[in-house]
Amino acid sequence: ACSYKLRNVDLHPLWKGQLDIPGGTRQSPIDIRVRDSIFHPDLSPVKTHYDPNTCLHIWNNGYAFLVEFDDCTDKSVVSGGPLENPYRLKQFHFHWGINNDWGSEHTVDSKVYPAELHLVHWNCTKYQTFEEAIMEENGLAVIGIFLKLGKHHEKLQKLVDILPSVRYKDSLTEFNYFDPSCLLPSCSDYWTYAGSLTTPPLTESVTWMIMKKPVEVDHSQLAVFRSLLFSAVGEEENYMVEAFSEMLFFF
Numbered sequence: 176a177c178s179y180k181l182r183n184v185d186l187h188p189l190w191k192g193q194l195d196i197p198g199g200t201r202q203s204p205i206d207i208r209v210r211d212s213i214f215h216p217d218l219s220p221v222k223t224h225y226d227p228n229t230c231l232h233i234w235n236n237g238y239a240f241l242v243e244f245d246d247c248t249d250k251s252v253v254s255g256g257p258l259e260n261p262y263r264l265k266q267f268h269f270h271w272g273i274n275n276d277w278g279s280e281h282t283v284d285s286k287v288y289p290a291e292l293h294l295v296h297w298n299c300t301k302y303q304t305f306e307e308a309i310m311e312e313n314g315l316a317v318i319g320i321f322l323k324l325g326k327h328h329e330k331l332q333k334l335v336d337i338l339p340s341v342r343y344k345d346s347l348t349e350f351n352y353f354d355p356s357c358l359l360p361s362c363s364d365y366w367t368y369a370g371s372l373t374t375p376p377l378t379e380s381v382t383w384m385i386m387k388k389p390v391e392v393d394h395s396q397l398a399v400f401r402s403l404l405f406s407a408v409g410e411e412e413n414y415m416v417e418a419f420s421e422m423l424f425f426f
């Protein structure tokens with residue numbers, strides 16, 4: 176397994192103390208410039224151990240759908256790689272686009288993928304709760320996995336089939352016995368860098384581990400993602416997508 180650490184930008188002393196202010200010096204997402212990545216032979220593979228019984232439910236929070244896990248024990252954790260101790264799985268979610276030209280938050284040499292999966296873990300050795308960890312440096316570890324259009328993803332279908340039940344904002348459905356390691360690519364190569372949440376409050380608390388190889392999903396599976404709504408029942412329908420086109424109004 177090879178793992179690549181992105182160039183550590185040497186911070187001017189002025190910035191040293193400012194790492195915790197959003198809009199600071201380690202904002203995510205980034206464009207991963209492969210030629211600037213540095214191979215670190217001493218970095219071990221990222222190791223995940225997930226217990227499918229810790230899977231609780233799925234809910235649409237109006238921004239994304241989250242599959243949440245019971246994080247009261249160390250049953251589902253990520254360790255190894257750049258991490259100094261195990262981090263507990265809290266939730267996973269996806270980012271996708273209005274069509275196949277948009278979707279992923281990170282890019283690879285400016286290439287955009289149609290979707291990106293984030294497996295969100297928190298540092299249970301240093302902090303007591305996810306809420307606390309999210310505000311602290313080294314508080315979170317997020318595994319990013321690119322999705323590309325290709326063959327049908329068998330294991331993802333169990334999740335896709337239940338999405339219509341969380342079509343509306345604030346809906347929640349029981350979802351258990353799911354092991355998200357089935358969503359990991361076969362190749363364990365990854366890039367890692369110190370970054371932030373990609374949505375408000377954008378706190379600079381995330382150790383990112385982005386898997387180099389995408390996983391394949393088919394058209395119909397992505398189409399179900401796009402059928403989800405930001406809006407609640409009865410509200411005017413507002414499709415849940417990383418609608419880059421909406422951002423264009425600001426430029």
Ligand SMILES: NS(=O)(=O)c1ccc(C(=O)NCc2c(F)c(F)c(F)c(F)c2F)cc1
Pocket residue numbers: 293295305306307309317371372373374375376
């Ligand atoms: N795309 S990503 O970088 O992987 C990402 C991961 C998790 C969250 C999140 O949990 N937000 C809600 C949330 C907060 F934003 C808090 F500030 C907080 F304290 C929470 F407890 C909380 F759930 C946001 C972005």
Ligand SMILES: [Zn+2]
Pocket residue numbers: 268269270293373
């Ligand atoms: Zn995310």
